[in-house]
C-alpha cells in the first residue's frame with residue numbers, strides 16, 4: 001500500500017492551490033445521473049474516492065471521462081442495476097446512489113457503504129427521509145434495498161444535522177412530485193454548492209445553507225456545467241501544517257469565509273493570518289500556544305479539522321482540551337503520536353494534550369484519511385525520520401498531499 005517518509009525540520013514556505021471540495025465532488029458525481037444530458041463538473045479533485053465513484057457510474061452504463069480536474073458524465077446509458085458492491089464498499093458517499101436510483105427508477109439495491117473507521121456511522125436519517133418520500137426499504141444480505149411507486153414531497157425533520165442524509169434526501173426530492181421540506185438540514189457551503197449545481201440542472205432547491213431546505217419537485221433535469229467550490233478540509237490541514245512548522249504559506253483557490261472557525265482558532269495559537277479574496281497567507285508562530293477545541297457542525301469547528309489541529313496541539317505551549325462531539329472514535333492518530341513522544345490522555349470524547357517541545361520520528365500508521373495526513377504533518381516537525389503507513393486513506397481525501405508539501409519545501413518521499 002506504500003508509505004510516506006518524512007524528514008523533519010523544514011518550515012513550510014511558498015504558495016500552493018487548494019483542490020476542489022471532496023464533499024461536493026462525491027455528491028455531484030451521482031447527482032449527474034439525475035440529468036437526461038451530459039453534465040460537466042469542473043474543479044473536481046483527483047482523489048481515489050472520485051475515481052472509484054466514476055468507475056461505479058461506468059458500471060451502471062454512464063459514460064464518464066475525467067482528466068485535468070474536469071469530468072464529463074453522460075447519463076444516457078444509465079440503466080437500473082446493482083452498483084458494483086466491491087466498489088461501493090470502498091467509500092461512504094456511494095449511499096447517494098440510493099436517492100438517485102430511487103428518483104430515476106423507483107428502485108435501488110446498494111451495498112452498505114464503506115468509508116473511514118471513526119466510530120458508528122448510522123444511516124437511519126437517510127432511510128427515514130427516503131421512506132417519508134414514499135420509499136419502502138429493507139436491509140438484506142448487506143445491501144439496502146429500496147422501492148417506490150413514485151416519490152412524493154413531504155416535510156422531513158432530521159433528528160441530527162447530517163451531511164449525508166441532507167444530500168441523499170435532496171437527491172431523491174428534486175424529481176419527486178410536489179414540495180419537500182428538509183428541517184434541521186445541514187447548513188454548510190457544500191450543501192449550497194450542490195444545490196447550485198442541481199438548480200443549474202433545472203431543479204428548484206431553495207434555502208440550501210440554512211436549516212430549512214425547500215425543494216419543489218420537477219419532472220426532469222438536464223445537463224449543466226458546474227465548477228465546485230474549494231475544499232475546506234484540505235485548506236484547513238495546510239493552514240494547520242503551516243502553523244505547526246512556523247511557516248509562511250499562501251493558499252490559493254480558497255474561500256476564506258468558509259474557514260472562519262479554523263482561522264479564529266489558529267489566531268488563538270499565535271498564527272498571523274491575512275485573508276484576501278480567494279487566498280490566504282499564514283505566518284506561523286515560533287511555538288503555538290495551547291487552545292481548547294470542541295468539534296461542532298459547520299460553522300463551528302469542523303470535525304474533519306480535529307485530527308490536524310490536535311496534532312498541532314501536541315507541540316503547543318501548555319495543555320489543550322480537545323472534545324470530539326461528532327464521531328466516537330476519532331482520536332486514533334493521537335495514540336500513534338504517543339509513539340513520537342506526544343503526551344496525551346484520552347477520556348471518552350475528550351483528549352487532554354500536554355504540549356511537548358519536540359516530537360521524535362517513528363513508524364506510525366494512519367487509520368483514516370485525516371489521521372494519515374496529520375501523521376505526515378507531525379513528521380514535518382519531528383526530529384529524524386517518520387514513516388507513515390496507511391497512506392491509501394490520505395489519498396481518498398487529499399489530492400497529492402505529499403507533492404503539495406514538497407512544493408512548500410518539505411522533505412517527504414512516497415515509497416510504493
Ligand code: EPU
Nearest residue numbers: 023092093121122123124125126160162163164165304326
Ligand atoms: N448520523 C446519524 N444518523 C444518520 C446520519 C448521521 O445519527 O443517518 C450522525 C452521525 O453518527 C454523526 C453525525 O450524525 O454523529 C454527522 O454525520 P454526517 O451524516 O454528517 O456524516 P457523513 O455524511 O457520513 C460527512 C463527511 C465526513 C464528515 C461528516 C461531518 C462525506 C463523504 N463525509 O460524513 O467526512 O466528517 O460529514 O458531519 O461527505 C472526512 O472527510 O474525513 C469525513 C469523515
